[in-house]
Amino acid sequence: MTELLHSALRTKFPLRCGDDGKFRVLCVSDFHARLEKERWDPRLKCSLEALIRAHQPNLVFIAGDLCHEEEGLGSDERLREYIADVMELCEREGIAWAHVPGNHDREDGIPPYVFEEFPMCLSQRGPDGLSGYGTYAVPVWPHDGSTENGPVCVVWAFDSHSSVGRYAERIGMNPGELDLPNIRFSYDGYDSVNFNQAAWYWEASQELESVYGRKIPGVMLMHAPIAEHFLIPTNPWQTGMTGEFDEAVGGAVLNSGLFAAAYERGDIREIVSGHDHINSISGMYMGIRLTEDGGLGFDVYGDNRIRGGRLMEFSETDPAYYESRHVYIKDLLSPDEIAGPNA
Amino acid sequence: MNQFVPYNKTLRMRGKTCRILTVGTLYADAANRGRIADALSVLLDKTSPDLVFLCGDITRGAGTQDELRRTLDVILAPVIGRDLPWAHVFGDMDCVNGLPNEEAMEVYRSFPNCMSEAGEKSVDGCGNYILPVLGEDGEPVLCLYGLDSHSAVQGYEADYGSPTRARLSNPLYGKYYLDGIRFNQSMFYWRTSIAMEREYGRKIPAMFLFHTPVPEMTYIPMNQTQTNMEGYQWETVRCQVVAGGLFTAAVERGDVRAMFAGHSERNDFHGIYGRILMGQMRDFTLPDGSFTGGTLFEIDADGNVGVSHAAI
Numbered sequence: 001m002t003e004l005l006h007s008a009l010r011t012k013f014p015l016r017c018g019d020d021g022k023f024r025v026l027c028v029s030d031f032h033a034r035l036e037k038e039r040w041d042p043r044l045k046c047s048l049e050a051l052i053r054a055h056q057p058n059l060v061f062i063a064g065d066l067c068h069e070e071e072g073l074g075s076d077e078r079l080r081e082y083i084a085d086v087m088e089l090c091e092r093e094g095i096a097w098a099h100v101p102g103n104h105d106r107e108d109g110i111p112p113y114v115f116e117e118f119p120m121c122l123s124q125r126g127p128d129g130l131s132g133y134g135t136y137a138v139p140v141w142p143h144d145g146s147t148e149n150g151p152v153c154v155v156w157a158f159d160s161h162s163s164v165g166r167y168a169e170r171i172g173m174n175p176g177e178l179d180l181p182n183i184r185f186s187y188d189g190y191d192s193v194n195f196n197q198a199a200w201y202w203e204a205s206q207e208l209e210s211v212y213g214r215k216i217p218g219v220m221l222m223h224a225p226i227a228e229h230f231l232i233p234t235n236p237w238q239t240g241m242t243g244e245f246d247e248a249v250g251g252a253v254l255n256s257g258l259f260a261a262a263y264e265r266g267d268i269r270e271i272v273s274g275h276d277h278i279n280s281i282s283g284m285y286m287g288i289r290l291t292e293d294g295g296l297g298f299d300v301y302g303d304n305r306i307r308g309g310r311l312m313e314f315s316e317t318d319p320a321y322y323e324s325r326h327v328y329i330k331d332l333l334s335p336d337e338i339a340g341p342n343a
Numbered sequence: 344m345n346q347f348v349p350y351n352k353t354l355r356m357r358g359k360t361c362r363i364l365t366v367g368t369l370y371a372d373a374a375n376r377g378r379i380a381d382a383l384s385v386l387l388d389k390t391s392p393d394l395v396f397l398c399g400d401i402t403r404g405a406g407t408q409d410e411l412r413r414t415l416d417v418i419l420a421p422v423i424g425r426d427l428p429w430a431h432v433f434g435d436m437d438c439v440n441g442l443p444n445e446e447a448m449e450v451y452r453s454f455p456n457c458m459s460e461a462g463e464k465s466v467d468g469c470g471n472y473i474l475p476v477l478g479e480d481g482e483p484v485l486c487l488y489g490l491d492s493h494s495a496v497q498g499y500e501a502d503y504g505s506p507t508r509a510r511l512s513n514p515l516y517g518k519y520y521l522d523g524i525r526f527n528q529s530m531f532y533w534r535t536s537i538a539m540e541r542e543y544g545r546k547i548p549a550m551f552l553f554h555t556p557v558p559e560m561t562y563i564p565m566n567q568t569q570t571n572m573e574g575y576q577w578e579t580v581r582c583q584v585v586a587g588g589l590f591t592a593a594v595e596r597g598d599v600r601a602m603f604a605g606h607s608e609r610n611d612f613h614g615i616y617g618r619i620l621m622g623q624m625r626d627f628t629l630p631d632g633s634f635t636g637g638t639l640f641e642i643d644a645d646g647n648v649g650v651s652h653a654a655i
Binding site: 171172173177178180181182183184185194195196198199202227228230231234235238239254255256257258259260261263264266284285286287 | 467500503504505506507508509511512513514515516525526527529530533558559561562565566569570585586587588589590591592594595597616617618
């Protein structure tokens with residue numbers, strides 16, 4: 001096994017399918033907790049726990065914007081306290097969880113070491129040489145722990161960074177150098193997954209296939225959508241769009257070809273992003289599902305009709321099996337619980 | 344074959360500069376090939392290039408190798424007669440009349456002074472290769488990439504078994520059914536660029552020539568002031584439908600000085616975006632049968648690329 005693959009498959013503990021042979025990922029995002037305030041809205045924890053209890057995920061994935069920070073996150077201790085509170089159920093009941101940073105988390109990434117202290121957290125900084133903090137793969141193994149046939153599936157996590165200005169700086173240019181007033185589909189100068197991260201996925205995916213003799217199915221999870229997410233609401237009929245579409249897709253200025261990489265490799269079932277809190281759009285383009293998971297947090301704008309997350313399911317006995325759907329807190333909590341004490 | 348990067352041939356600079364004359368979309372056939380050869384002769388005398396690059400849509404597609412050979416016999420005569428090296432990439436039309444590009448490549452490579460390569464089989468298409476330009480001291484000055492931008496996007500759908508059409512009513516970039524530089528070809532550049540840097544201990548300046556524009560080329564006429572655009576845009580830039588990431592690969596590696604595509608009857612512009620000189624070159628042959636000219640690139644000893652229009 002090469003160094004590349006070894007690093008791609010290494011996790012703190014092996015993640016396995018449930019005893020039913022299924023593997024479920026619950027992807028939630030955009031908590032936007034304001035750590036400088038006395039406390040974050042308790043409905044976040046209540047909603048997350050309701051989703052976990054109802055859907056029994058084997059992995060809870062937070063697709064960025066855990067915090068809403070304009071001027072730094074404050075102390076590590078405060079962050080620790082926040083994570084310990086929100087992820088209490090996962091930690092107590094031994095449910096694996098992981099995250100990627102979003103554009104509202106600290107620019108240099110929420111300190112990875114704070115996350116690594118939590119025993120059930122599988123987040124990683126990722127291989128050296130990749131831009132950002134948090135581009136990594138989580139392989140999922142059969143429930144009996146066998147490894148000879150390779151992973152059941154792989155969860156690919158990508159740091160989608162913040163702005164195209166910061167992207168320019170990272171590659172040695174001036175912040176304004178890649179920004180343009182007129183581009184095709186983005187309004188806010190966002191960055192997304194960069195080419196070096198797409199190249200890493202490409203090479204790791206190729207090696208997985210060469211080692212195990214088959215394509216290992218997977219999903220890609222990230223905070224900011226890629227450009228192709230924009231195709232779903234602009235072509236709702238042809239992509240079979242479902243879900244709510246209530247704000248512009250915050251697409252990236254540039255396109256690193258991550259979608260083309262996934263399409264050419266043929267092992268990605270779905271690409272899920274957060275970032276646009278009041279969109280829960282999902283549609284198919286060229287055999288890959290493109291989805292925005294809707295915001296869950298209550299310390300920021302959102303929509304109670306779609307607050308929830310994306311639930312994805314793989315099967316260890318059938319590599320072709322894949323199901324995914326939006327799950328709602330409105331199905332789990334009473335209107336009073338959702339409205340909160342200040343309603 | 345070189346050990347660390349896939350190339351067989353190099354171009355040696357004579358003096359301090361290297362001049363590359365690019366002509367694209369010749370649409371040569373039995374009827375016009377004699378006139379194309381005459382026009383090309385005029386252009387060669389006027390520009391004295393060190394390399395002639397045919398940037399796709401050289402024919403409207405040939406039916407057989409013999410048919411292609413008869414056409415190339417005529418249009419390459421002024422190039423070979425002057426003992427000039429030449430290279431080419433395929434355009435979206437070169438393969439549409441029965442003769443696949445792989446078989447066409449055999450014909451091209453059977454002519455003298457051909458620098459084109461079929462390229463690695465693991466990379467999509469035919470004609471993905473590098474042609475290093477060496478300085479007088481033999482050190483690489485610029486790495487010229489020829490890339491195959493394929494034909495219609497239906498080919499991309501078929502090659503990877505897309506269950507649905509790539510082209511939607513409201514696409515991100517192009518409405519024109521065009522395939523383009525795919526992700527695995529961007530990886531070919533990415534890996535080659537890394538290997539070159541490892542070999543020489545420095546980044547080697549690079550330049551891409553291919554037929555169908557990449558999406559970022561549309562940003563030049565959309566942002567003419569910011570990109571210092573020169574030239575003119577008469578029609579929509581017809582670029583590929585599904586982005587393959589070539590531009591971001593280039594800016595992240597930071598060694599690409601220029602990338603140019605053709606595939607436009609009348610557009611002829613260039614500008615600078617992400618420190619890369621990018622543009623679209625107009626067709627050599629117009630629908631009325633008249634000829635326009637080509638684009639002349641002048642490369643200096645530091646690998647800087649200058650561009651000018653070369654009218655007949």
